[in-house]
Amino acid sequence: MAQRDIDVECREAGLRDGIQIVKTFFPTEEKIRWIRDEAAAGMPNIQVCSFVPPKLLPQFSDAAEVAAASLKIEELWVSALVPNLRGAEDALRVGVHEIDFMNSVSESHSMSNGRRSTAESLAEFKRVVALRDSLPKDRRFKLASGFATSFGCSIEGNVPHKAVMAAIEKFVAAGTQEVVIADTVGYGNPRDVKELFTQVIKAFGDDVLVAAHFHDTRGLGLANVYAALEAGCRRFDASLAGLGGCPYAPNATGNIVMEDLVFLLEGAGLCTGINLDKLVQVRDIISKNLPDEPLHGTFAKAGYTKGFRPASTISMAAE
């Protein structure tokens, strides 16, 4: 995998978080076209699927096929979400670069979303670590951990930073290589984001990569991105056209919008390696396959500011 000369790494999460609650099956070949076209626009990292039981989420019944096709795309970092060891074994069989193990900081969310306690979640994670470590070094996947409800829980309400720190500490000790601080329910506020990311990066930033996964449910998604940037975070999840939502908030937006995120970063002089014009064109694949889903995003509507110079273009021109 060639290393791109970028300042901030964006990761497309729409093919996992975006479509997981969509009832319409997104055809396999169209998922692959989305991944190919977005990779061609310069997206360095795509979470291409979730290895979950098809009867639970039929949308991901083609996970192995989608992941295999993604692995043929040059320079694309292919990650996949898994909820348990079984999913990790499936993901390993295909050979994805990175496995993202999901867990919740909040006990109630862990029980309702993952049907297990946080202690059971950690125990299962350790089994995935053992799987990774049983492999020859050159065949090992990268193992990341997602921490849902890091800024609050729709069942418990407030989630103290101390609880998040304690959870992360356990997963880092167990062998995670990346920590994805996730605000799945759109509870984060920029003040809290800056505080928590500062604490996490200070405590664990030398050992693991610290990434952010924000939702825009209450309009603060990009403000939270800027707060995390200020704290030193350099890896962000987002989804094209903000695809995805929250089953508990019918009218609410879901993931932060990738195009707007890239516009923010490139305008702030931070190179993402992504071509915004090409990225916006990929929206057509979503509208074609999910005509009933709203396409979010202000950049796609309002376009460039006059004289806008994306950091990536400047950096490429300087090479």
Place this chain on the structure above:
Amino acid sequence: MAQRDIDVECREAGLRDGIQIVKTFFPTEEKIRWIRDEAAAGMPNIQVCSFVPPKLLPQFSDAAEVAAASLKIEELWVSALVPNLRGAEDALRVGVHEIDFMNSVSESHSMSNGRRSTAESLAEFKRVVALRDSLPKDRRFKLASGFATSFGCSIEGNVPHKAVMAAIEKFVAAGTQEVVIADTVGYGNPRDVKELFTQVIKAFGDDVLVAAHFHDTRGLGLANVYAALEAGCRRFDASLAGLGGCPYAPNATGNIVMEDLVFLLEGAGLCTGINLDKLVQVRDIISKNLPDEPLHGTFAKAGYTKGFRPASTISMAAE
């Protein structure tokens, strides 16, 4: 005017910036109802109208009447926009607390929007200063200056921070008491916002109040708010339901959404004195009178996060 114990002052700009390009005349008594209800929700400051020639903007033909009614509302700070000395004289006749003199940093925007050069604009401002200073001290209005295109211009493109600093310096020297850094066309990026507000507050913050006026045209409005907060800004314009738009970007949103701004600030522990529940109810006045205008805002759709404690409530409970 009683001083409220607030950390950040919000100002409703919808009655000026929000409705100025709306073709439907917003009935005078309904404007007054909007102002009254929003003041009752705790809004400390409302820019209630613009004193411009009615033939140019018929929407403001009732400016004097609206301003006079607003002045009867206890504890409300009443400000009005004026483009020139004539407008200031009209505003003075009604007796508003604050007169906001608009000008543009960009020469092209100044010519196209105000039909005068920036030098002529400064000369006109000095006439308004002379008007203020000719009054007995206890009858003087507060005089603020707005700096449009501070983050870029839809005609000229990039506007260097140096140009903004130079413009502000001239108006401060001439006698302005408040500087409103305005991103009328939605060009601002949080990195630039933090840089410019830091510079302006450092250079002029001891002498004048420094306020922010952001638009959300490209989705970065609230990220820019957080960046300005980080730089020390404590006064923000916004409009209820994000009313307003840009005549040059048909689908684009206009001013940042007041409800979302208040949600951000209160969630960050910053007291605004505003009751979010009451504020959201005022949206009905807009939808009733302007049924064709889209109502923006995510807080109004998604509601509170579970366990949310607004800073103002905590502070009131502690009193």
